[in-house]
Amino acid sequence: MTSSHPRLVDPSWLSEHLGDPSIRIVDATVHLRFDEDGAHTESGRETYQAAHVPGATFADQLLDLTEHDGEAPFAAARSERFAEVMGGLGIGNEHTVVVYDHVNGIWATRLWWQLGLEAHDDVVVLDGGLRAWQGAGHPVATGGAVYPATTFTPHRRAERVVSTADVEAATHDPSVLLINSLARGSFAEARIPGSVNVPFDELVDEQGRLRGADELRPLFESVGALDPTVAPVTYCGGGIAATAVAFALQGLGRGDVAIYDGSMTAWTSDASRPLERG
Structure with missing residues (x-):
């Protein structure tokens, strides 16, 4: 392999x-x-x-x-x-x-x-x-x-996918780490409160191949995603790029990642839900 x-x-x-x-x-x-x-x-x-x-x-x-x-x-x-x-x-x-x-x-x-x-x-x-x-x-x-x-x-496996209600609760739960998988510019424009950012496009090299563990590990460590005391939940715009981050995390030993399948599309469907910017 x-x-x-x-x-x-x-x-x-x-x-x-x-x-x-x-x-x-x-x-x-x-x-x-x-x-x-x-x-x-x-x-x-x-x-x-x-x-x-x-x-x-x-x-x-x-x-x-x-x-x-x-x-x-x-x-x-x-x-x-x-x-x-x-x-x-x-x-x-x-x-x-x-x-x-x-x-x-x-x-x-x-x-x-x-x-x-x-x-x-x-x-x-x-x-x-x-x-x-x-x-x-x-x-x-x-x-x-x-x-x-x-x-x-x-x-x-119901624990591998979370709903909007679960994410709303997670914004007040320090044991859950919300990971936004979009590019850094999109993350700065709008994100779910409390989120950290691991852009999916930084996981691969110029040829589209996944970077090695020695390059990926610092990226995830820097946002606390390898902390065993937190439960990672990845999201993006529509639940697609989030799976690339979950895949990379599995290679680093995190097989417990859940996906917010609705992601930003579902979160922003209700204007009353808060967003962080900047």
């Missing part, structure tokens, strides 16, 4: 395991862009069909794994729906799942988190995603790939 992170694999490892029947490779790409009207998302299915790791199937997180009547646009799908989609993709509880995306890794960690939310921990992330795969000289496939349908049995 050639990484200090227990849930990270490199292109060479994946290339050597392409024919392993116990592995399911999943492209988790969603395209996210911002303009004067806000955030816009688009399914990554077309880019998956144009180029993907050979044997990879596609998980449409935007359309199939999001609860569209939740408190925020990207609320995690209910357990029953998640299990239905995973089983349809040929992913069972017995499989090792390799996830990647085409963009910046946060959609891969989002699926990693959702699988872990349902107690499926045998999940690894391809470091650097499709760009790293192609950069290493490995071939890509076009069109689509499917595995035979199977059964996925979910076991929701």
Whole structure:
């Protein structure tokens, strides 16, 4: 795996395991862009069909794994729906799942988190995603790939996701550490009171690969995220980048991180909720 992170694999490892029947490779790409009207998302299915790791199937997180009547646009799908989609993709509880995306890794960690939310921990992330795969000289496939349908049995870990009410209580609870995962400029503009900042874009290098533990540890230590007496809760704009911070923290021994799935979208939906700025 050639990484200090227990849930990270490199292109060479994946290339050597392409024919392993116990592995399911999943492209988790969603395209996210911002303009004067806000955030816009688009399914990554077309880019998956144009180029993907050979044997990879596609998980449409935007359309199939999001609860569209939740408190925020990207609320995690209910357990029953998640299990239905995973089983349809040929992913069972017995499989090792390799996830990647085409963009910046946060959609891969989002699926990693959702699988872990349902107690499926045998999940690894391809470091650097499709760009790293192609950069290493490995071939890509076009069109689509499917595995035979199977059964996925979910076991929701309720402690891994928190609601707005939980976060409201956490703002008065020093035993909970709220970690804003957005860029430093966004953090300065507005944040949930009492939050600290670990920007997701500082977790990776210029090639989109996760930085080593020797670089990540000081970043998290500086905000108290490795203090065993506090419970880390990560959030961002819509619950996506927050999973990248949770993923990095797991590699440093914090497997107890919860995600505020509604994140700033849900928090700011009520103008009476306070914000810190500056």
